[in-house]
Amino acid sequence: MDALPEPLTGYYGLLFAFLLLAIGVLVVYTNYRSSGLHRPPRLPYWIPWLGSAIEIGKDPDTFFERTIQKLGPVFRLKTVGRDMIYVASPTLIQSIFRDTKHYDFAEIRLQMNAIFLIPKYALPPDMVAHYFPAHHRVLAPNSVPDMLKHYTRQAHHFVTEAIASHSGRKIPLADFIVPAAYNATAKALFGHSFPADKTFDGFKRFDAAFPLMVADAPGFMFAKARRAWANVIDVLESYVEELERTEDIDVPPLARLTLDTKQQAGWDAGIAASVMAGDLWASQANGLWAAYWVLVFMLLEPHGLAPLVAEIDRARASWTSSHADKSLDAETFHEFMMDSVKALPLLTSAVQESLRISSSVMPIRRVVEPVELGGYQLQKDDTVLCVTRSVHLDDEIHPDAASFRMDRYCEGQKFTKDGKPVPNHSMPFGGGVSICEGRHFVMGELKALIALILTYATVELADESVVRPQFDWSRLGSGIMQPRGDINVVIGKRKFTTS
Ligand code: HEM
Numbered sequence: 229m230d231a232l233p234e235p236l237t238g239y240y241g242l243l244f245a246f247l248l249l250a251i252g253v254l255v256v257y258t259n260y261r262s263s264g265l266h267r268p269p270r271l272p273y274w275i276p277w278l279g280s281a282i283e284i285g286k287d288p289d290t291f292f293e294r295t296i297q298k299l300g301p302v303f304r305l306k307t308v309g310r311d312m313i314y315v316a317s318p319t320l321i322q323s324i325f326r327d328t329k330h331y332d333f334a335e336i337r338l339q340m341n342a343i344f345l346i347p348k349y350a351l352p353p354d355m356v357a358h359y360f361p362a363h364h365r366v367l368a369p370n371s372v373p374d375m376l377k378h379y380t381r382q383a384h385h386f387v388t389e390a391i392a393s394h395s396g397r398k399i400p401l402a403d404f405i406v407p408a409a410y411n412a413t414a415k416a417l418f419g420h421s422f423p424a425d426k427t428f429d430g431f432k433r434f435d436a437a438f439p440l441m442v443a444d445a446p447g448f449m450f451a452k453a454r455r456a457w458a459n460v461i462d463v464l465e466s467y468v469e470e471l472e473r474t475e476d477i478d479v480p481p482l483a484r485l486t487l488d489t490k491q492q493a494g495w496d497a498g499i500a501a502s503v504m505a506g507d508l509w510a511s512q513a514n515g516l517w518a519a520y521w522v523l524v525f526m527l528l529e530p531h532g533l534a535p536l537v538a539e540i541d542r543a544r545a546s547w548t549s550s551h552a553d554k555s556l557d558a559e560t561f562h563e564f565m566m567d568s569v570k571a572l573p574l575l576t577s578a579v580q581e582s583l584r585i586s587s588s589v590m591p592i593r594r595v596v597e598p599v600e601l602g603g604y605q606l607q608k609d610d611t612v613l614c615v616t617r618s619v620h621l622d623d624e625i626h627p628d629a630a631s632f633r634m635d636r637y638c639e640g641q642k643f644t645k646d647g648k649p650v651p652n653h654s655m656p657f658g659g660g661v662s663i664c665e666g667r668h669f670v671m672g673e674l675k676a677l678i679a680l681i682l683t684y685a686t687v688e689l690a691d692e693s694v695v696r697p698q699f700d701w702s703r704l705g706s707g708i709m710q711p712r713g714d715i716n717v718v719i720g721k722r723k724f725t726t727s
Contacts, residue, residue: 266605268313270304271295279306288588288704292316292618301618302602308443312611313601314590316618318625318650320602324593324614325652325660331593331612333662343441344506345457350499359489366481367665373566376672378480379416380562383677386412391685395721398690400714401527402520409516409677416673417511418483418504419476422467427508430460435513439702457505464501464508472497482507514587514707515670519677521586521708522579524715525632527689528696535634536575537682543571544683556683565676572675577637579674580654583708585632587656588617590705591663613705616655625653656708683722690716 273279284291284307292314295303301317315321324331334356341351351359365371386408394404407428414424437453447454471479471487479487483504490500526533544556547564554560595610606612621629624645626636635641643653657664664670681687697711 268302268304268601268604268606269299270306270311271299273306277309279308279311281307284704285701288701289617289621292615293621296618300602302604310611312613313606314613314615315601316615317602318619318645318652321591321614321616321619321655321659322652324601324612325591327599328661330595330597330599330606332596333591333593333660336592336594337662341506343438344502344509345454345461346502346506347499350493350495350503355489355493359493362485362489363482364665366485367669369668371481372668372672373562375416375481375669376565376676377562378420379412379669379673380565380676380680381558382415382420383408383412383673383680384558384561387677387680388684391681391719391721394719395685396718398716398718401523401687401717402711402714404687404717404719405520405523405677405681406516409519410512412677413511413515413673414508417480417507418464418467419471419479421470421476422483423463426463427460430456430463431508431512433457434460435509438509438513439704439706442706460508461498461501461505464504465497468497468500468504510664511666511670515666515673517708517710518579518583518586518670519674520711522582522674522678523681523687524696524711525582525585526578526634527687527715527717528694529632529634532689533682533687536578536678539572539574540679540682543568546571561676561680565672565679572679573638574634575675575678576671578634579671579678580637581632581634583656584620584626584636584654586699586708587620588699588701588704588709589656589658589707590615590617591655591658591660614655614659616658619650619652620654620656625650686720686722688718688720690718 271280275282280291284305295305295314296316301320302313302315304311304313315324338348338351338356341348367375390404390408410428410431411424414427415422418424433456434453437450440450441453468487468490471483486500486504486507489495489503490497495503523533526536529535544564547567548554548556551560554563556564590613593612593614595606595608595612597608599606601612619625622645623629625643637654643650652659657667694715697713697715699709700712701709703709
């Protein structure tokens with residue numbers, strides 16, 4: 229071997245060796261940092277940009293279960309070009325919900341408005357400061373009975389109408405329940421003269437494309453859905469103008485808030501309509517399917533709907549005997565439900581259990597300044613997703629979590645992990661500052677709807693061998709899963725007097 233050239237020996241040799249060492253240290257340091265010593269561990273992936281998206285889409289429950297086993301409750305995933313941090317421990321999720329200093333939601337909430345075609349200028353900061361809290365108050369527990377009164381009256385009409393038109397026929401369950409529930413909710417929110425049926429197709433189109441919009445897919449992929457939504461807004465705009473012309477005084481609270489804000493903020497009817505359309509979507513997208521799943525899960529139980537029917541019949545008998553002067557009808561059904569809250573524990577539990585199993589909710593936050601979470605370093609502008617479904621499916625918190633147990637939430641049940649109570653064991657409505665504002669209303673709404681159906685109808689499985697419809701995972705992380713497929717039922721009129 230030739231001797232080293234002169235310049236690489238002596239002083240130059242030392243300099244060269246030092247440079248090599250420095251580069252080596254830099255490479256090791258860079259790798260060290262990018263592999264994330266204090267950053268949450270990242271699940272490796274093979275397909276650039278898509279990352280783990282395909283694997284998640286195939287079977288999200290198994291994917292998250294395995295990832296948590298491998299990496300713990302805080303980890304990073306790359307999906308469709310996004311690098312986000314996922315958190316799956318109830319304690320850490322709770323700490324994120326509580327810490328509004330480090331985790332922000334306000335900016336994300338405003339960005340969401342664009343999806344609903346609400347113009348940015350409609351909600352300047354001073355507007356946000358007034359409108360959002362007022363919206364929150366309208367849906368607070370003390371205001372809910374008034375909204376439920378509107379709802380139950382409407383639901384009574386649409387449920388009895390659906391029973392009359394489908395009675396004795398075999399139909400897919402969704403065809404029976406969804407249109408009736410949609411009309412009742414829309415009219416409860418906006419008023420009895422709101423032409424809800426004119427918005428149903430537009431809502432369905434928009435809702436079907438919602439996952440694409442949230443995923444920031446290219447606009448051409450959901451152009452038709454946007455046009456359908458613009459039509460929904462047009463219907464609402466005409467309705468707003470109509471309300472103002474007729475000065476209808478029996479306008480339900482949420483629509484009243486929008487009309488008042490319109491005047492105070494100088495909105496035109498179009499802006500008011502786009503804001504109302506946002507409420508329309510929020511109130512329907514999850515509620516419709518939540519009602520559907522309660523019936524599906526119960527129908528597939530060994531005793532079917534019988535335990536719920538028995539409980540509702542007992543409560544009704546007790547109410548009618550103590551209200552001998554009243555008959556149960558569209559006007560009094562709400563009063564019956566309000567008086568019977570304690571008499572319907574199984575119904576309440578079945579609704580909660582159904583929400584636990586059918587929801588996939590991932591409240592999202594943006595980190596505004598560096599913060600430690602579960603022993604890892606989170607940096608400014610990190611996006612954090614709270615995987616509430618992993619808590620719902622944790623067998624330690626919810627024994628035999630994959631199964632529907634109608635009495636899981638009845639009084640006296642405990643939800644613990646590592647021997648400690650888990651206060652946020654069930655989060656179908658998310659949590660913290662972004663928690664669903666409609667949760668109090670929708671719990672009353674779902675119970676009233678099921679009680680109405682089981683009071684006036686018999687619902688039976690039409691086919692002998694039935695399997696539960698699969699979840700359509702396309703709305704993973706954003707609420708109640710819709711079904712893939714359906715079950716057929718036979719609807720009958722119940723024969724008894726309700727007075
Ligand atoms: C079973 C039915 C429902 C479910 C499962 C549900 C679930 C949710 C979820 C998961 C969120 C986001 C929570 C978060 O990010 O932390 C949300 C937000 C919201 N929901 Fe619901 N929801 C339901 C029904 C309703 C109804 C009936 C209304 C209105 C009457 C409503 C109004 C809202 C509003 C206004 C928001 C936005 C809150 C905000 O941004 O601060 N929801 N809902």
